[in-house]
Amino acid sequence: MPRLTGPSSGGTAVSLPDFIENNLERLLAEWQSFAETVPVTAGMSVEDLRDGAEAILRTVAEDLRSPQTKEHRRERSRGNRPGTSPNVTESAQAHAAERLAIGFTLDQLVSEYRALRASVISAWSSSGGGSDREALDDLMLFNEAMDQSLTEAIRWFNSRLERSRNMFVGILGHDLRNPLGAISTYAEIPLVSDDPKSVRDAATGIRRLTNQMRELIDVLLDFSRTRLGKRLPLQRRKTNLALVCKQVAQDFVLSYPKNRIEVNCSGQLNGVWDKARIAQALSNLVKNALDYGKRTGTVTLTCKSKSDEVLLSVHNKGRPIPSAKQRGIFEPLTRGESDDEPRYASKGVGLGLYIVNQIAIAHGGSVELVSNAKDGTTFTVHLPQS
Numbered sequence: 001m002p003r004l005t006g007p008s009s010g011g012t013a014v015s016l017p018d019f020i021e022n023n024l025e026r027l028l029a030e031w032q033s034f035a036e037t038v039p040v041t042a043g044m045s046v047e048d049l050r051d052g053a054e055a056i057l058r059t060v061a062e063d064l065r066s067p068q069t070k071e072h073r074r075e076r077s078r079g080n081r082p083g084t085s086p087n088v089t090e091s092a093q094a095h096a097a098e099r100l101a102i103g104f105t106l107d108q109l110v111s112e113y114r115a116l117r118a119s120v121i122s123a124w125s126s127s128g129g130g131s132d133r134e135a136l137d138d139l140m141l142f143n144e145a146m147d148q149s150l151t152e153a154i155r156w157f158n159s160r161l162e163r164s165r166n167m168f169v170g171i172l173g174h175d176l177r178n179p180l181g182a183i184s185t186y187a188e189i190p191l192v193s194d195d196p197k198s199v200r201d202a203a204t205g206i207r208r209l210t211n212q213m214r215e216l217i218d219v220l221l222d223f224s225r226t227r228l229g230k231r232l233p234l235q236r237r238k239t240n241l242a243l244v245c246k247q248v249a250q251d252f253v254l255s256y257p258k259n260r261i262e263v264n265c266s267g268q269l270n271g272v273w274d275k276a277r278i279a280q281a282l283s284n285l286v287k288n289a290l291d292y293g294k295r296t297g298t299v300t301l302t303c304k305s306k307s308d309e310v311l312l313s314v315h316n317k318g319r320p321i322p323s324a325k326q327r328g329i330f331e332p333l334t335r336g337e338s339d340d341e342p343r344y345a346s347k348g349v350g351l352g353l354y355i356v357n358q359i360a361i362a363h364g365g366s367v368e369l370v371s372n373a374k375d376g377t378t379f380t381v382h383l384p385q386s
Contacts (some may be wrong), residue, residue: 001162010131011164013066013087013098013140015063015064015134016064016124016135016138016139016141016142017060017062017064017065017138019063019123019124019127020057020060020061020087020120021057021058021061023123024054024057024058026123027053027057027064027116027119027120027123027162028050028053028054028057030047030048030115030119030123031049031053031112031115031116031119032046032053033049033066034111034112034115034116035049035050038104038108038112038278040193041045041102041375044300045366046236048098048102048232051095052091052094052095052098052099053095053116054190055091055095056088056091056116056117056132056149057120057151058089058091059085059088059090059091060088060142060145060146061083061142063088063145064138064142064145065085066085071234071297072114078095081317083170085145085148087175088145088148088149088152089148089149089152090148092148092149092150092151092152093152093153094152094154095153095332096109096152096154096156096157097156097160097327097328098114098151099157100157100161101328101330101331102330102361103358106154106157106158106161107114107151109123109154109157110150110154113146113149113150113153115147115161115243117143117146117211120142121139121142124139130288142372146321150271163252167279167347176213176216177254179209179210179212179213180213182205183205183206183209183210184283184364186202186203186206186209187202187206188201188362189201190202204385219351219355220340220351222351222355222358223351223354223355228292232277232358232359233362234273234274234353234362234363235274235276236271236273236274236320237272237273237274237275238271239270239273239274239275239278240269240270241265241269241270241271241273241278241303241310241312242265242274242303244278244279244282245263245265245282245303245312246263246265246273247279248282248283248286248301249261249286249301251261251283252287252290256290258295258296259290259295259296259299260295260298260299261286261298261299261300261301262298262299262300262301263301263302263303264300264301264302264303264304265302265303266303266304266305267275267305267306267310268305268385269303269304269305269310271310271383271385273383274359274362274363277359277362277363278312278359278363278383280355280359281300281312281355281356281359281360282312284352284353284355284356285353285356285379286299286301286314287300287352288314288339288352288353289314289315289316289377289379290314290316292318292319292377293317293318293376293377294316294317294318297316297317297318298316298317299314299315299316300314300315300316300331301313301314302311302314302315305385307385308384309365309382309383309384309385309386310374310382310383310385311380311381311383312380313378313379313380313381314378314379315376315377315378316376316377317376317377318376318377320371320376320377321369321371321377326369326371329353330353330354330356330357330367330371331354339359353367353379356381360381360383363383365381365382365383365384366381367378367379367380367381368382369383
């Protein structure tokens with residue numbers, strides 16, 4: 001771990017913002033150590049674990065150097081957004097967005113801030129800082145800036161949670177009401193008709209719609225489970241991913257007759273994974289490619305082994321995902337825009353890509369997105385081979 005650089009090391013006092021910037025690596029390492037204790041971060045890279053921390057520390061240090069009027073400090077102490085510190089607000093909101101996207105709870109977000117604040121103050125004190133009036137003023141300003149950052153993060157986090165709750169209720173009201181209404185209509189047919197074919201068709205329709213409702217409820221349960229900071233449960237068995245890919249592609253042939261689904265498999269594709277979950281993730285990605293790609297285009301499903309992992313890729317041509325939306329593409333309850341048929345975008349509940357990401361995380365893997373006008377859109381699931 002990097003050595004602290006502070007007042008005691010060189011004999012000359014340094015300001016708290018200078019101390020933060022001089023010891024940034026040490027403080028980020030401590031932040032990372034805490035982030036690793038949160039269940040939903042398992043398997044994340046160092047960069048993702050540290051995401052937002054550097055920006056928060058740098059903007060807070062910058063704020064400490066800026067003029068601090070009494071009005072500015074009074075408004076910040078009340079939890080109001082001071083117009084003179086927009087960078088603190090921006091970094092806080094960006095970090096809250098990242099943490100919400102990977103499944104952090106509000107308590108876990110607040111705990112991260114508590115750990116970061118404690119790390120800075122502890123390191124500053126142990127280096128000999130905080131002993132004179134100027135240093136105490138720095139600590140007071142630091143706490144005020146951290147309070148602002150935390151307040152803004154909580155404000156943003158809560159607003160998105162409220163939006164998610166409203167959309168969740170809307171999904172239950174809309175996507176479950178429609179099949180229930182159709183089932184009620186089908187159920188009337190045997191009561192008014194003795195025609196065997198009509199009765200058989202009604203029973204078939206009821207079975208199809210109940211399966212659709214069960215799948216929707218399963219997805220919502222998965223969503224609720226992961227939002228509580230838990231991983232999706234897995235049932236690992238010996239699995240051949242080539243067979244899984246071919247079966248998933250076959251399931252869409254009748255539903256999308258105008259599209260072609262091409263499957264390319266190579267390498268060592270036998271391993272121990274949750275076959276049903278992998279099929280669920282691939283189905284979500286293939287359906288996403290069919291719904292948002294070109295109506296008559298080709299969707300390519302590729303499965304190949306590389307070093308100590310297996311790569312599962314789904315590619316489609318069509319309108320690329322805007323750069324501004326790519327960063328939050330795995331957030332729950334989001335929907336895109338289809339290339340040819342806007343009505344496609346109304347299908348599903350906006351949890352498909354979120355569930356794909358959670359399935360990858362549960363396996364110790366990750367999901368990568370590349371989308372541009374030239375190459376089209378490709379989602380790649382990285383699965384550890386072991």
